[in-house]
Structure formats: structure tokens, C-alpha cells
Amino acid sequence: MLTWLTEPLAIGFMQRALAAGVVVAGLCAVIGVFIVQRGLSFLGDGLAHASFGGIALGLLLGVSVDHATWVALPFTVAIALGIGWVLRRGKLGGDVATGVFFAVSFALGVLLLGMRPTTAPPVNIESILFGSILAISPSNLIVVGVVAAATAIALFGVWSRLAYATFDPELAALSGVRVRALEYGLLAGTAVVIVVSVKTVGVVLVSSFIVIPAATARMLGRTLFGVAMWAVAIGMGAAAVGLVLSYHLNVPSGATIILTLGALFALALAIRQRR
Numbered sequence: 001m002l003t004w005l006t007e008p009l010a011i012g013f014m015q016r017a018l019a020a021g022v023v024v025a026g027l028c029a030v031i032g033v034f035i036v037q038r039g040l041s042f043l044g045d046g047l048a049h050a051s052f053g054g055i056a057l058g059l060l061l062g063v064s065v066d067h068a069t070w071v072a073l074p075f076t077v078a079i080a081l082g083i084g085w086v087l088r089r090g091k092l093g094g095d096v097a098t099g100v101f102f103a104v105s106f107a108l109g110v111l112l113l114g115m116r117p118t119t120a121p122p123v124n125i126e127s128i129l130f131g132s133i134l135a136i137s138p139s140n141l142i143v144v145g146v147v148a149a150a151t152a153i154a155l156f157g158v159w160s161r162l163a164y165a166t167f168d169p170e171l172a173a174l175s176g177v178r179v180r181a182l183e184y185g186l187l188a189g190t191a192v193v194i195v196v197s198v199k200t201v202g203v204v205l206v207s208s209f210i211v212i213p214a215a216t217a218r219m220l221g222r223t224l225f226g227v228a229m230w231a232v233a234i235g236m237g238a239a240a241v242g243l244v245l246s247y248h249l250n251v252p253s254g255a256t257i258i259l260t261l262g263a264l265f266a267l268a269l270a271i272r273q274r275r
Contacts, residue, residue: 004244004248005244007247008243008244008247008248013134013135013136014134014243014247016136016137016138016141017133017134017136017243017253018239018240018243019141020133020136020140020141020144020200021133021200021239021240021242021243021253021257022236022239022240023144023145023148024144024148024196024197024200024201024209024239025209025213025235025236025238025239025257026148026232026235026236027144027147027148027151027152027193027196027197028044028193028194028197028206028209028210028213028235029209029210029213029214029217029228029231029232029234029235029236030151030152030155030228030231030232031151031186031189031190031193031210032044032209032210032211032213032214032231033214033217033224033227033228033231034162034166034186035186035190035210035211035214036210036211036214036215036218037166037167037214037218037224038166040098041210041211041215042095042098042099042102043080043083043098043187043190044190044194044206044207044209044210044211045098045102045207046079046083046098046099046101046102046105047076047079047080047083047098047190047191047194048194048198048203048204048206048207049102049105049106049109049203050075050076050079050080050101050102050105050106050191051069051072051075051076051191051194051195051198051203052072052105052106052109052128052129052203053072053075053079053105053106053108053109053112054068054069054071054072054073054074054075054076054105054109054195055068055069055071055072055109055128055198056108056109056110056111056112056113057071057072057075057108057109057112058070058071058072059112059113059116059120059123060112060113060115060116062120064121065123065124065127065128066137066140069195069196069198069199072195072198073191073192073195076191076192076194076195077188077191077192079101079105079191080187080188080190080191081184081187081188082101083097083098083101083187084183084184084187086100086101088180088183113125127202128198128202128203129202129203129204130201130202130203130204130205130252130254130255131198131199131200131201131202131205131206131254132199132202133200133201133243133253133254134253136199136200140199143196144196144200147192147193147196151189151192151193154185154189158182158185161177161178161182162182162186163224164177165177165179165182165183166224167224169183190210193210194206194207194210197209200254201254201257201258202254205254205255205258208258208261209235209258209261212258212261212262212264212265213230213231213232213234213235213238213261214227214231215265216230216231216234216261216264216265216268217229217230217231217234219268219269219271219272220268220271220272234261234264235261237264238257238260238261238264239257241260242256242257242258242259242260242261243256243257245260
């Protein structure tokens with residue numbers, strides 16, 4: 001059993017994939033706690049598809065796939081802030097506002113890809129949609145680590161105020177908490193995390209990293225901090241187990257990780273129903 005677990009870790013690309021997968025899973029999970037608590041679960045999916053539009057814009061401008069995420073970053077942050085503005089000014093539900101930006105951004109991405117000249121280098125659309133965690137380079141791993149550290153520091157600094165604004169925004173505003181700034185900051189931070197994570201699990205699957213660990217943790221934790229710790233543990237554990245399983249079963253890694261998260265959600269649901 002020990003050999004079965006450690007055999008993949010002897011390979012360089014598996015080591016990088018495990019490090020990136022665990023960090024991304026933990027990062028998405030802790031962000032997801034606030035997103036799910038606010039009833040914005042669809043936001044992760046919407047911003048992931050918005051990042052596809054940003055990547056397509058980068059490719060149209062002649063940027064390589066590896067560097068197109070730098071174009072997608074400000075594009076996706078702008079979409080996230082646009083969703084926040086519509087939520088506040090348009091008096092629409094989170095799913096409606098996200099759905100509009102989701103559809104427009106993804107359609108824009110398809111249009112921009114179609115506008116690329118025939119002489120442009122071919123692009124593997126499947127790797128953009130479903131990720132390529134096993135192809136994570138050392139430079140990509142550094143970017144993931146820097147974003148994770150910056151996000152952790154930012155969340156630590158605003159944790160109590162963000163928690164207050166999440167559970168009772170009106171009372172928090174009356175108490176002097178800058179609820180609007182925190183909301184926009186959370187949306188922008190979520191966009192950054194999603195763009196960085198797209199390289200790992202792709203546009204289609206990244207929202208699962210945000211929603212499933214947080215939803216599972218809500219059935220196990222009693223406080224917001226407890227839920228966050230459960231979510232991080234579930235996300236990281238599923239990433240590690242899913243990667244090892246995909247190696248031995250010779251199946252896609254991203255999909256295996258998501259299915260592992262789904263299995264843990266089902267287990268938590270069964271435990272909750274027995275209580």
C-alpha cells in the first residue's frame with residue numbers, strides 16, 4: 001500500500017501536479033466558503049467561462065497559451081466587478097447577473113478564437129476547457145504559490161469583517177464595516193484564483209473546486225472557521241487522492257479529482273442524514 005501511494009511521487013511532473021493540485025484545491029475551497037455562504041455558487045462557473053473569453057483575447061493578440069492567462073486576469077476581474085455592480089444596481093439575483101456575463105463572455109471567447117488568422121499556431125482547446133495539471137511547469141507552480149500566499153494573507157487580514165459582512169451585511173454596514181469594498185474585493189479575489197486555477201483543471205471543472213468542498217464542509221462544520229478548515233482539508237485531500245488514483249488507473253486527473261470530491265460530498269450527506 002505504501003509503495004502504491006509513493007510510486008507517483010518519484011516522478012517530477014507528478015510532484016509538481018500534486019503540489020499545484022493541493023494548493024489550488026485549498027485556495028479554491030477557502031474562497032468557496034464565502035461564495036457558497038452568500039448564495040453565489042454559480043459565480044465560480046460564470047467566472048471560469050469568463051476567463052475563457054480572456055484567454056481567447058490573448059490568443060487573438062498573438063500571446064501563447066501559457067501566457068494568455070495574464071490577459072485573462074484583468075479581463076476576468078473586470079467581469080467579476082461588473083457582476084458585483086449589476087448585483088448592487090440592477091436589483092437582480094446572483095444567478096441571473098452571473099448567467100448574463102457567463103453567456104456573453106463565453107460567446108465572445110468563441111468569436112475571438114474564430115477571428116484568429118489561419119497562419120496562427122494551432123491551439124489545443126481541450127487543454128483550456130479541461131486543464132492539464134500533469135503539464136504544470138515550475139514557473140506555473142511559482143505563480144500558484146504566490147497567488148495562494150497573497151490570498152491567504154488578504155483573507156487573514158479581513159477575516160472577521162468579511163465574516164460579519166457575509167452573515168449580516170446590513171448590520172455590518174451600520175457598524176462601520178465597508179461591506180461594498182469587501183464584496184468587490186471578494187469578487188476580484190475569486191476571479192484571480194479562478195484564472196490561476198484554470199491551468200490546473202480547466203474552465204469546465206474549476207467551479208467544482210470552489211463549490212463542492214465548501215458545500216461538503218457546511219454539513220460538517222459548525223462555525224465559519226470550522227467550515228473553512230473542513231473545506232480546505234476536503235479539497236486538498238481529494239486533490240491528492242484523485243491524482244494518485246488517476247495515475248494508477250490511467251484516466252484524466254482533473255475529472256478524477258472532481259469525482260473524488262463528489263464521493264466525499266455523498267459521504268458527508270449520508271453522515272448528516274444519519275444524525
